[in-house]
Amino acid sequence: NAGVTQTPKFRVLKTGQSMTLLCAQDMNHEYMYWYRQDPGMGLRLIHYSVGEGTTAKGEVPDGYNVSRLKKQNFLLGLESAAPSQTSVYFCASTAARWAGVNEQYFGPGTRLTVT
């Protein structure tokens, strides 16, 4: 049981390049999330998904797109990378929840630098 995995672990992009970050979970969780964390800051929600085929915007969605074609995978895309998108990206997942419970499982992160 690997939990939540993220690919790649590190990436350097030039301004204007595109890339896709992959998140995979093997816990059959319904909900998945993408966060970003800038130095010295807490995590901020980019996009999330409540199930296969669904996506929604979080707090900081601009410049990113997402897709959830399979329940176990959640992809984060950067169409035209900018230096402001230099950050650590974390994926998380959680089971279908009952009231009050939101225990999220996080991946190890992807460190992205845009030059």
Add this chain to the structure above:
Amino acid sequence: DAKTTQPPSMDCAEGRAANLPCNHSTISGNEYVYWYRQIHSQGPQYIIHGLKNNETNEMASLIITEDRKSSTLILPHATLRDTAVYYCIVYMYSGGGADGLTFGKGTHLIIQP
């Protein structure tokens, strides 16, 4: 979501209890208190959560004041591996939505040998 206030950093001696405070004076009746921690360069890890009553699990204890305006996370016997940033989060289940968590800057707990 209600905002939380935490001290930016704390020290604790190894083997002693670490008590991390959190102020959430504007919490509403149906909002839960969650604690996560993030060890350097890793993804956050869930610790514990509660609504009104005190809670305990294998990792920690959570003490919530009767008026629910503040709480304390207690690590009973801190080890060097407990050095991390600890986040206190107030969360309300809104039903239907996935509701990401709102992370502040947290408390950097340093366990001293």
